Amino acid sequence: MINFTNVKFIKSSPNYLDAPLELSKEVLIVGKSNVGKSSLINALTKKKNLAHTSSKPGHTKLLNYYNIDNSFYLVDAPGYGYTATGGKHLDNFGKMMEEYFDNPHLKGVIHLIDSRHEPSKDDKDFYAFLKESNIPFIIIFTKSSLKLIN
Ligand SMILES: Nc1nc2c(ncn2[C@@H]2O[C@H](COP(=O)(O)OP(=O)(O)OP(=O)(O)O)[C@@H](O)[C@H]2O)c(=O)[nH]1
Ligand SMILES: [Mg+2]
Numbered sequence: 001m002i003n004f005t006n007v008k009f010i011k012s013s014p015n016y017l018d019a020p021l022e023l024s025k026e027v028l029i030v031g032k033s034n035v036g037k038s039s040l041i042n043a044l045t046k047k048k049n050l051a052h053t054s055s056k057p058g059h060t061k062l063l064n065y066y067n068i069d070n071s072f073y074l075v076d077a078p079g080y081g082y083t084a085t086g087g088k089h090l091d092n093f094g095k096m097m098e099e100y101f102d103n104p105h106l107k108g109v110i111h112l113i114d115s116r117h118e119p120s121k122d123d124k125d126f127y128a129f130l131k132e133s134n135i136p137f138i139i140i141f142t143k144s145s146l147k148l149i150n
Contacts, residue, residue, distance in 0.1 A: 006069040007045045012062040015096065016103040020065050025072035026105045030097075031112030032122055033057035033079030036142040040112065041066060041076055051076050063100070072107070081122040097126075101133055108136045115141035 010020045019026070029037045038051035038060055050066070052059060057079060064076040077100075080093045100106070109130060113123055130137045 002071050003069045004045050005047075007047065007050065008067045009050060010065040010067050010073070012064050014062055016063065016100050016105075019063065019075075019103070019105070020067075020073065023067065023070065023072055024105050025107045026065070026075050026103070027072060027108045027110065028075045028077055028100070028106060029110045029112065030077045030126065031079060031142075032081040032114070032120060033059075035079065035112045035114050037079065037112055038076055040110070040140070040142070041074060044074070073105075080126065081120060097129070101135070106135055108138075111137055111139045112142050113139055115144040 013019050029040060031037055034055075034057035038053045041051040042048055042053065045066070045068075051064065060076055060078045062078065066074045066076070068074050078093065078096075111127065111130060113119055119127070127139075
């Protein structure tokens with residue numbers, strides 16, 4: 001069984017060509033800015049401050065590689081759908097991801113969607129992109145305040 005507490009931050013990379021190669025498997029966490037990607041890494045690994053989180057969108061800017069139990073890398077990606085400057089953030093993001101999806105080490109994707117809102121156009125576009133790819137993926141809805149127990 002994989003031990004999610006045996007975790008190490010390895011490096012930040014601008015693209016997968018600069019990624020660590022020791023383990024040949026990686027799982028990407030992706031979703032719009034501020035949806036909770038970095039927080040999910042901290043929750044999964046039970047380490048509060050391993051991945052840097054922020055209430056301001058656009059915090060994660062590079063691909064951050066975490067070694068999970070010497071078994072695979074969990075990769076925290078920058079978010080889509082946010083631009084501080086009004087620039088072409090999604091275009092840059094799209095280019096980065098298209099290149100990234102050529103990565104033979106990519107074995108799965110965790111796509112996060114904010115459960116409090118209708119999926120955005122970017123959410124739908126990325127979902128369509130995932131369906132077209134041959135990579136297995138799951139969707140996790142974040143920021144739910146659903147109470148299961150009274
Ligand atoms: N209520 C609630 N807040 C959350 C949840 N997950 C994350 N947050 C908060 O949402 C904000 C953004 O979280 P991050 O984990 O930094 O989001 P991110 O997707 O990594 O954001 P970028 O790196 O900017 O793309 C932080 O203030 C978190 O505390 C959740 O499940 N519920
Ligand atoms: Mg982040």
